Amino acid sequence: MNRIELKNVSYQYPLTQEFALKDIHFQFEPGKLYGIIGSNGAGKTTLCNLVRGLIPHFYQGELTGEVLIDGKDVRDWESSELSAKIGYIFQNPFSQISGVKETVFEEIALGLENLGIEKDEMIDRIIEVVKLLKLEELIKKNPNNLSGGQRQRVAFASIIVMNNDLLVIDEPTSQLDPQSTHDVFEIIHMLKQQGKTILLVEHKVDLIAEYSDDVLVMQKGQIVFSGPTGEVLSNKDLLNKGASIPQVALLGHEMKEANKPFESVPITKSQAKEQIMKRMGKAYGSN
């Protein structure tokens, strides 16, 4: 099911005065991709830690309110159950790799081995994921010798092979070049097509505009905006909340101020292109 409900949730890390999360009320629906944005220190990773159960199972501190995962309070789940249920991809592909396996194949097998999956099934699942992520050329390589982009693809493979329905992905491209970033987003898109529920923290707002269903904007531990991606990312007020909006949305607002508005403020290049083509079509008398 993978429904996550946060009711009046506040949290303070141990020995801190400030709330890392404050009065959070939100419901994550199954099968959707949620983009989570906001300035540094806004509470995005803390929200991920909460949904993954690291708060309160690993981090102590003061947690109030209710965190319900599939209707059951996070405090009542065993942390091992949660880590088997929820896949997590780190910001840093270098810390995601175990460092103890000598080939990419063994690295991808690690989680399945820990679950005691039978060898034949394990091999079938690994082959499937290797094909899916086009990792054939890397399979015999040592994971410690891969580039950042290759490591991040292997990290995704290690998670995808576990077949979790809920994935928490925290800034997966912050250390990657543009091509590797594109590859990672194609993988995320594919996971969304498979019906996974995905929470994705990402500073690159153009990519969030392209791929997310809904967006949450965080500031000082609170969710200050949330809703469908088009609605949230076309809102200029985000700029006053330490978040950014896509360049093309800024252009949309500038056009409005110049009395040459788009039909609606675009948030992606393709939306802007469509509207410009339509307008040019009218200007030149075609459809």
Ligand SMILES: Nc1ncnc2c1ncn2[C@@H]1O[C@H](COP(=O)(O)OP(=O)(O)OP(=O)(O)O)[C@@H](O)[C@H]1O
């Ligand atoms: N382990 C910790 N112990 C104490 N305070 C922490 C801890 N981790 C985070 N914080 C504090 O909690 C607040 C929220 O931090 P968090 O890492 O969730 O923000 P973020 O939005 O993910 O930031 P960034 O974009 O920089 O990753 C910050 O004030 C931060 O200093």
